[in-house]
Amino acid sequence: MTVCTQKRQCLFGEIIDGKMVLNEAGRMVQKVWDEIPGNYPGIETDIFIVMPDHIHGIIMIVGAGPCACPDEGQPRGVAPTMSLSDVVHRFKTMTTKRYTDGVKQCGWRAYPGRLWQRNYFDRVIRNEKELDQIREYIFDNPEKWEIDGDKTEIFIPKES
Numbered sequence: 001m002t003v004c005t006q007k008r009q010c011l012f013g014e015i016i017d018g019k020m021v022l023n024e025a026g027r028m029v030q031k032v033w034d035e036i037p038g039n040y041p042g043i044e045t046d047i048f049i050v051m052p053d054h055i056h057g058i059i060m061i062v063g064a065g066p067c068a069c070p071d072e073g074q075p076r077g078v079a080p081t082m083s084l085s086d087v088v089h090r091f092k093t094m095t096t097k098r099y100t101d102g103v104k105q106c107g108w109r110a111y112p113g114r115l116w117q118r119n120y121f122d123r124v125i126r127n128e129k130e131l132d133q134i135r136e137y138i139f140d141n142p143e144k145w146e147i148d149g150d151k152t153e154i155f156i157p158k159e160s
Helices: 024-039 084-106 128-148
Strands: 002-004 013-016 019-022 043-050 054-061
Touching: 002 084, 013 128, 019 024, 019 043, 019 128, 024 043, 024 054, 024 084, 043 128, 054 084, 054 128
Parallel strands: none
Antiparallel strands: 002 054, 013 019, 043 054
């Protein structure tokens, strides 16, 4: 998933020599991400990066295999307790609250209206090859900042 700040404001740090250097707000966003699996049963996280104006991360909903999502009729087996949209909504809510506190108490840069854009980008990862490609894309994102800058898009795997 990818979530961008409102108006693509760079609020979480900066890229220096191809590396993301988090400010206090960026470290807070990282901390909220790290807390997700402990706060939400059935949810696991994978690779994640905070960029100056967006985040990329992989969220895994445990137990959401083919049996949990049949073609027709009612779901079979144990349904996940949360959807991706639930997790993203809670992530955005928690980070917005903590960021607002940082603005008031620590002098963090104020944001325009909302911290995050309304929606987010997501992609279902269908196999190990796609997972590896997306992990590589996320890992390499800071190095590509100078080239791509504000052109963050949904990851599209390379064709084989």
